[in-house]
Amino acid sequence: xxxxxxxxxxxxxxxxxxxxxxxxxxxxxxxxxxxxxxxxxxxxxxxxxxxxxxxxxxxxxxxxxxxxxxxxxxxxxxxxxxxxxxxxxxxxxxxxxxxxxxxxxxxxxxxxxxxxxxxxxxxxxxxxxxxxxxxxxxxxxxxxxxxxxxxxxxxxxxxxxxxxxxxxxxxxxxxxxxxxxxxxxxxxxxxxx
Numbered sequence: 001x002x003x004x005x006x007x008x009x010x011x012x013x014x015x016x017x018x019x020x021x022x023x024x025x026x027x028x029x030x031x032x033x034x035x036x037x038x039x040x041x042x043x044x045x046x047x048x049x050x051x052x053x054x055x056x057x058x059x060x061x062x063x064x065x066x067x068x069x070x071x072x073x074x075x076x077x078x079x080x081x082x083x084x085x086x087x088x089x090x091x092x093x094x095x096x097x098x099x100x101x102x103x104x105x106x107x108x109x110x111x112x113x114x115x116x117x118x119x120x121x122x123x124x125x126x127x128x129x130x131x132x133x134x135x136x137x138x139x140x141x142x143x144x145x146x147x148x149x150x151x152x153x154x155x156x157x158x159x160x161x162x163x164x165x166x167x168x169x170x171x172x173x174x175x176x177x178x179x180x181x182x183x184x185x186x187x188x189x190x191x192x193x
Contacts, residue, residue: 007051007170007177013044014179015168022166022184031160038065038111039156041072043168043182046113046152050170051177064096067109075099075112089114089131101191109158110191116153118167126167126183129153149180155187163189 008014015021019036027035042065064075075096093114100110119128128148152168165187169180 003181004171004178007047007179013040014047015043015182016040018043018166018182021182024162024164024184027162028160031158031162034067034109035156035158035162037072038067038109039154039166041065042111042113042154043152043166046154046168047177047179050152053172053175064100064113065111066100066103066107068103068107075110097190104159104191107159107191109156111154111156113152113154116151116167118149118151118169119147126151126185129167151180155190156184157187157189157191159192161189161192163187 005014017036018039019032024032024035045065066073066075076099093112096112100107100112114131116129116131118126119130129151149169149171151170154166154168155163156166157163163186164184166182166184168182171178171180
């Protein structure tokens with residue numbers, strides 16, 4: 001069962017220290033700082049976009065965050081037809097992963113965020129996670145299958161060999177954004193293999 005709370009008003013993040021709520025275990029201080037900074041920036045950008053309701057892409061700005069030499073940078077969102085192309089999101093994600101992989105030698109950490117729908121969340125583990133076309137997300141609640149939850153998914157990876165996915169469920173009630181608790185699952189590395 002998810003615990004829901006309203007999004008923080010203003011531009012500040014609801015999850016200022018997201019790794020604390022995920023409890024990733026013992027990490028070297030520099031790795032923890034890198035992952036926390038990238039995840040915080042990605043979640044804050046996604047939350048700010050969702051709060052306005054002006055979502056024009058399944059990829060959430062900033063679509064990708066990379067950390068190099070202590071400075072954050074973004075990864076370009078690619079021009080694809082999110083409305084009609086079933087594979088548009090995967091195409092864009094693969095292109096961005098390719099761009100990040102091409103820069104892997106200069107990077108320390110990456111976070112790539114996009115919208116998903118989870119069929120169910122049992123014992124803190126997202127199940128049946130799917131990516132849909134933008135037109136599916138425009139429907140808000142009326143087109144959503146029973147028992148499913150919309151969420152932001154963030155693929156996280158660090159050059160230290162750590163890779164996981166973070167899920168931030170969200171919903172709207174009375175035109176206000178509510179966020180569920182963060183959950184994470186291990187993920188296969190794609191950049192630093």
